[in-house]
Amino acid sequence: MGINTDTPQATLEVVSKENSAATSALKIKNSDNDPLITVSNAGGLGIRTNNPTATLDINGTARVRELKGNVSDTEYTRSIVADANGNLGYVPRIDPTVLGTTQLVQGNAGTKEASFPNDITTFHDYKQYLAEGNLNLTRYMGQSITLPPGKWVIYYGSLFVKNREDALVEQVDTPSGETISVVKQPTVWIRTKFFETKEPQDFINSQHIVPVDNASSIYNSVELTFTAAYTPLYGTFLITLTETKTLFLHALYDDMNNFSNERKGLLENLGARDSGETWRENYLYAIKRY
Structure with a gap:
């Protein structure tokens, strides 16, 4: 099935109506018309936002139910950090053999x-x-x-x-x-x-x-x-x-x-x-x- 395309390449293929940053290829809303999921034409996935400004833009909290474990701590050479607006980044760990964030x-x-x-x-x-x-x-x-x-x-x-x-x-x-x-x-x-x-x-x-x-x-x-x-x-x-x-x-x-x-x-x-x-x-x- 193709939406806005005559030659779908998958069981369901959705193509944006217009090629602009403001165009969304997919929107899912709740009964109060609040955004739940938005896929922008630029490739951004938004959770509870109409206008994702990053590849993944979450307007709310996040949770990971299963994290990678049972590996040597020295494999983790970077620490995740965030600015005041919630944008994620990383800083290098000076000594990855030290547990936690101790430097x-x-x-x-x-x-x-x-x-x-x-x-x-x-x-x-x-x-x-x-x-x-x-x-x-x-x-x-x-x-x-x-x-x-x-x-x-x-x-x-x-x-x-x-x-x-x-x-x-x-x-x-x-x-x-x-x-x-x-x-x-x-x-x-x-x-x-x-x-x-x-x-x-x-x-x-x-x-x-x-x-x-x-x-x-x-x-x-x-x-x-x-x-x-x-x-x-x-x-x-x-x-x-x-x-x-x-x-x-x-x-x-x-x-x-x-x-x-x-x-x-x-x-x-x-x-x-x-x-x-x-x-x-x-x-x-x-x-x-x-």
Whole structure:
């Protein structure tokens, strides 16, 4: 049977009356004359609309009763999105191995920075050499991450190593008049913060990465005691980026009176072995906040 055609090529073939965008080849309405299905001359299929403006134009909700399943999640490399008018599109999934819409970015490969200038071997002398006594000077840890625009939660960890020598002993007079030997336990604070450069920064006064809100710290700290040779520091940081940036993790070695070249304890290592390999405890990654 042919409608508007003398040579139907199917059991039922319907041809538009006119060749224009406003012409419909098929219209089905309900008893109230409301449109149910419309097929336009341009090939658009409309549900509950007289004028479909896309290949499929649904004026209402949509439901899929059976979705494809039992496949590896890595097959799905795109996510469906919609604009304010309901037009569908897709965005690529950055890492299809991560379930759901979580976007995970790994930190850059860890590096062992060049040795200190003039054969300087300790962080204490390094700060004095570069900053001429600026105790707020930081050092890049060899850990960095490159993030695109968005809201991010950064997770990081670093292992600090101290050279532990003979105990510091101090002679103390007791109220009874007896003199005893007391082992002193000096401590040092290590603070970490992200900057946009590898170069040493003034920890207090230099511009730093601004947290998203009051839920985030500006920096994280750990205490390294005289008796501890290894101390890990773990932290999180919330930021919002409007452009792609590489962030560099810096450490501040605080309180020179307790750990220096003239005392029995000194900070020997900041996050990497002498061979150049980073410690296995070190990690750096970020998850996008949606």
